[in-house]
Amino acid sequence: MTSLATPAHRSAGTSYVERPSTRRLLTAAALAGPFFFTSVIAQMLTRDGFxxxxxxxxxxxxxxxxWIQMATFVVAGxxxxxxxxxxxRLVRDGTGRRxxxxxxxxxxxxxVLAGLFVMDPEYGFPAGTPEGPAVGMSWHSIVHSAAAATAFTALAGACIVxxxxxxxxxxxxxxxxNLVVAIILLLPMSSTEASLQIAFNGVVAFTWTTVHALRLRRLA
Structure with a gap:
């Protein structure tokens, strides 16, 4: 059952609607970023050659x-x-409500799609992979790259709204x-430091989701 938010939950002409499960959703959302990078850092420190x-x-x-990183992508997504x-559920009026x-x-x-469809092994990782880029790009690597690019572009779109x-x-x-986040996510990918830029974009994106979730949780 949906109930109207109390007056304390209203600000600047915006109305909010709450449901009993909304706080649980926002808790999961707030934890997505910390979970993602805890998993990534642990893998970076323990997997040979990365x-x-x-x-x-x-x-x-x-x-x-x-499979660990695949699951990490899916759970965070x-x-x-x-x-x-x-x-x-919460924001029911104003610009960008949909x-x-x-x-x-x-x-x-x-x-989620980036987790289900993986990149090709290359540049000596995982251990035993020849140095240098993969010879040709597999279909699942193409799907992965397209999903990741679409994901970050979409988040930039949310920030612009x-x-x-x-x-x-x-x-x-x-x-x-929000403007700073959008600009960072829409910057062209570096030809020499792409992997570092991707990691930085991930930190920015998940910081945004965590902050946004915690802010909304105060209204739920």
């Missing part, structure tokens, strides 16, 4: 232990989808914060 300057995080999905569902959860959900779905929403509400700090 070097972040050379190998993107997605490369951890390859090899005998690749599910957490982001939970954020999209919770925001759709677009923000849509774009956020696409980001989450892209992470929130910039417009914040400007209309004269909320300067959220407007600037």
């Amino acid at each position: 070097e972040l300057r050379v190998h993107p995080i997605s490369q951890l999905s390859t090899g005998d232990l690749g 599910a957490g982001v989808i939970a954020l999209a569902v919770a925001r759709r 677009l923000v959860p849509l774009f956020t959900g696409i980001f989450g779905a892209g992470l 929130l910039v417009v929403r914040s400007v209309r509400r004269r909320a300067i700090v959220p407007a600037v914060g």
Whole structure:
């Protein structure tokens, strides 16, 4: 059953709607980023041959232990989808009430797809892989790359919508914060430091989802 939020949950002309399960969804969303990077850092420190300057995080999905990173992508993506569902429930008016959860959900779905379809082994990882790039790009690596690119672009889209929403509400700090996140995620990929840029983009993206989830949780 859906109930109207109390007046304390209203701000700047925006109304919110809460459901009993919404706080659980937002808790899962807030934990998605910390979970993702805890798993990634643990793998980086324990898997032979992995070097972040050379190998993107997605490369951890390859090899005998690749299932760990595959599951990490899927679980984190599910957490982001939970954020999209919770925001759709809570925010019922104002600019972007439909677009923000849509774009956020696409980001989450892209992470899930990136987990289900893995990159090709290359540049000496996992151990025993020849040095240098993979010879040809497999179909599953193409799906992975397309899913990841779509995911980050969608999150940038959500941030741009929130910039417009914040400007209309004269909320300067959220407007600037979302604009910075959007710009970072839309920057062209570096030809020499791509793996580091991908990792940084991931930190920015999951920081955004965590902060956004915690902010919404105060309204749920």
